[in-house]
Amino acid sequence: MPAPATPAPPAPPARAEVAGAQTLRRGLMVLRLLTRVGPGGLRMGDICRQVALAKATAVRLTQALVDEGFVLKDPASGRYRLGPEAFAVGLAAEPSYELQRLAAPTLRSLAAETEDTVFFSVLHGYETICLSRDEGDFPIRNQLLKPGDRVPLGVGAGGCALLAALADTEVADVLAHTRAVRAARYPRCTDAALRQMIGETREHGWCVLPGLLLPDSWALAVVVRDPDAQPVAAITVAAIKSRLAPARRATIGQRLLQASAEITRLAQAKAGRRADG
DSSP, rough: OOOOOOOOOOOOHHHHHHHHHHHHHHHHHHHHHHHHHOOOOOOOOHHHHHHHHHHHHHHHHHOOOOOOOOTEEEETTOHHHHHHHHHHHHHGGGGHHHHHHHHHHHHHHHHHHHHHHHEEEEEETEEEEEEEEESSSSSSOSSOOOTOOOOEETHHHHHHHHHHHHHHHHHHHHHHHHHHHHHHTTTTHHHHHHHHHHHHHHHHHSEEEEEEEEETEEEEEEEEEETTTEEEEEEEEEEGGGGGHHHHHHHHHHHHHHHHHHHHHHHHHHHHHHHHO
């Protein structure tokens, strides 16, 4: 008689995998929230409200982050803030943000020259992440973004400048991937609106955001390329509509192109020194 067939090993439990991924995502939501609020931290009630979790779930996840050293709890105030392990992760990732450090003097100069708000954002998958914000002296300031905020690629002047630097096939992929979240959170950032801005950006060299996020909040942006000429970041100047009339848009657009080229040259020089050393 033939030997009985060896039974196949049981399939891994799909539900456990999904639940594990869901737990991880929720824990990262808490960690990301604490990253954005700064050193003051948050109380548990604030964490629950802002990440929309049941209190028992938020307590369990946050305590796990405390146990692992990613979060600290102040016993006096009861507030939670980032811990030493989060700092260690930041140090490990820090070389990825070297471009922003190189760009910092140029960004500060732009804010001083224009008196408006200057943002520096990096490309990250289907999103852009705001790394820095420099305020000019004009009393009315753009309040849409702060460092650490992330938005779908194409939303905002910087994201659209980056999108315009991609190949058409990549643009189509990004638009398809972000369509649902744009419809839900940024309803005026339709495919048609973004495609129109992409065409204008490719024609002029800079992107003009005509109040798609807030009616009176306009912005100009250009892409920044790495030493290999790949689009990796964007510089944005944001202001109220009345400060971005056509003549001033052209002036700022040209200045942004100069700033982008300057930052790329700094990155190339840095890469060359590293190769020589």
